[in-house]
Amino acid sequence: MPDQSPDSKDVSADGRSSPKEFIQHAESVMTREPYGPPGLKGLASNPFVFLCAACSTLGGLVFGYDQGVVAVILVMDQFQAQFTKLSPEAPSAGFWKGLMTAMIELGAFLGALNQGWIADKISRRYSILVAVVIFTIGSILQTAAVDYAMLTVARMIGGIGIGMLSMVAPLYISEISPPECRGTLLVLEEFCIVLGIVIAFWITFGTRFMPGEWSWRLPFLLQMVPGFVLAGGVILLPFSPRWLVSKDRSDEALHSLSKLRRLPPSDERVQQEIMDIQVEVRFHQEIDAEKHPGLQGGGAKKGIILEFVGWADCFRKGCWQRTHIGILIMFFQQFVGINALIYYSPTLFKTMGLDKQMQLVMSGVLNVTQLVGVSTSVWTMDTLGRRTLLLGGSVIMAISHIIIAVLVGLYSDNWPAHRAEGWTSVAMLLVYMLFFGASWGPVPWGMPSEIFPSSLRAKGVSLSTCSNWLNNFIIGLITPPLVRNTGYGAYVFFAVFCVLSGVWTFFVVPETKGRTLEQMDDVFKDNSSEAEQSRRRVIEMEVFGAGRISV
Secondary structure, three states: OOOOOOOHHHEOOOOOEOHHHHHHHHHHHHOOOOOOOOHHHHHHOOHHHHHHHHHHOHHHHHHHHHHHHHHHHOOOHHHHHHOHHHOOOOOOHHHHHHHHHHHHHHHHHHHHHHHHHHHHHHOHHHHHHHHHHHHHHHHHHHHOOOOHHHHHHHHHHHHHHHHHHHHHHHHHHHHHOOOOOHHHHHHHHHHHHHHHHHHHHHHHHHHOOOOOOHHHHHHHHHOHHHHHHHHHHHOOOOOOHHHHHHOOOHHHHHHHHHHHHOOOOOOHHHHHHHHHHHHHHHHHHHHHHHHOHHHOOOOHHHHHHHHHHHHHHOOOOOOHHHHHHHHHHHHHHHHOOHHHHHHHHHHHHHHOOOOHHHHHHHHHHHHHHHHHHHHHHHHHOOOOOHHHHHHHHHHHHHHHHHHHHHHHHHHHHHHHHOHHHHHHHHHHHHHHHHHHHHOOOHHHHHOHHHHOOHHHHHHHHHHHHHHHHHHHHHHHHHHHHHHHHHOOHHHHHHHHHHHHHHHHHHHHOOOOOOOOHHHHHHHHOOOOOHHHHHHHHHHHHHHHHOOOOOO
16 A cells, blocks of 8 residues: 655645645545455454454353353243243242243343443453353353252342343444445344354253253353453453443554554555544534533533533433434334244244144254344345345234244144144244345344444433343333233234334435444434534544554
8 A cells, every 4th residue: 555644745844744645645534445255244344343252242152152051941840940930830930930931021122221331441352251250140140059049139130130131242343344244244243143043042942951950050050151252352452442442442442453453553544534533523522512501611510510510411412312213123023923923932833733842953943043044134234234134024923923923823723623724834934944044133232333423322221222122121021921912913913013124224224334433423414504514524534643653
């Protein structure tokens, strides 16, 4: 690459860049030179950023593992003998079963809610360590549980750790990724969730043949392994460059960005990206200071008030549209029916006339099918785009639910006499899982971490993740009576939400493919008044006029 340093004729007497070079920089922002091709091809030239992202998403593996474990453990005779409240013959067993499975979502809601300020305070990197510690405590208690109360509390504690991990992993990935590959890397969160489900399901499928309580204690114990690997890997992760800039540590940010891009700090693309980050951070910091002038200047009391005000800012002009998308995209991810199928798939297969052994086998096949779907999004997130995947997924999932509802409504009273129709229902479930895995599985985990401004990104991702866990909790409670009391009505219920998700996406959700995090103001047009644009231009001239950063 030729030398990109300013020519002497374009530099002022004090060494600062001239207006001419600033104009050249402004033009280069619109015609940005990419780091490489999109998707997997781009990662081939930079495996280091892939390894960093993969390490941070081990928290998703932990969450998925828990889902897969519970799906089989709940139907184990050894488990039901230890926890008699969950035995099918026990009174109100459906309620206690739903409450136990949902407690991890309630804990995760609390964890995700608190991880926003923790990640801002101590960094994305160290907040992962805090989450692993809390999750490990919950895992130990689950493994050692002797009664229903202890197990339920343990799941809630473990859920707090899982919620924290589920919030910070996409946030960290979005802030370290090149824009051309960000979608591909954000897929890793959902990929690890589904991979965890598959691994746990088949491990537990095997341990159920073990006599005694270790048939269910061992799977709970093994979920600590990826947590320990994650804790060790975090030590090697670089800090997020955007977090460092927000803490006024630009020299360290340049070093971190250079390491993540595998390019020297003097590379023109690295210099341009670090200055774009500085501009975006300063712009939003000045906007925030103007909104809350009385809370500037430090002090513990002001800091606490400013923290709460920051949460409120997520719902004000300049951010409310992004918050709305972050919350509702997670809402629809749950209400199109996915976790209901994962948690209670053995029961659903039973209504279709399959014996107990085949119910569990087909539940495992269901999970593998979802994993195949997620794998396709590694290619499509940065080629077809987020919006296209969501729209296509909504259509196919709605059709699948409608067909299943019709077949269950017509033939569920006598499946043995209608085996072909029963297997058609199973096939449509597999179609649903394939297309959910390719669309509404990965996109909602990735998009919230892309769309928020730097000053509110952690809080915005936290709110979005809280929406996921809150709605996951609701689904965990309502699904048992919904399936038991309505039959085919459950599929009609989820089909309606699939249709609503498509309509909402069509009218509300923008495309973020290929855009940098610093370009999201242009995407949403919510900081585009003439005064705000003038402020941004002044900041750009000041940042770029200060010259290149060196380390």
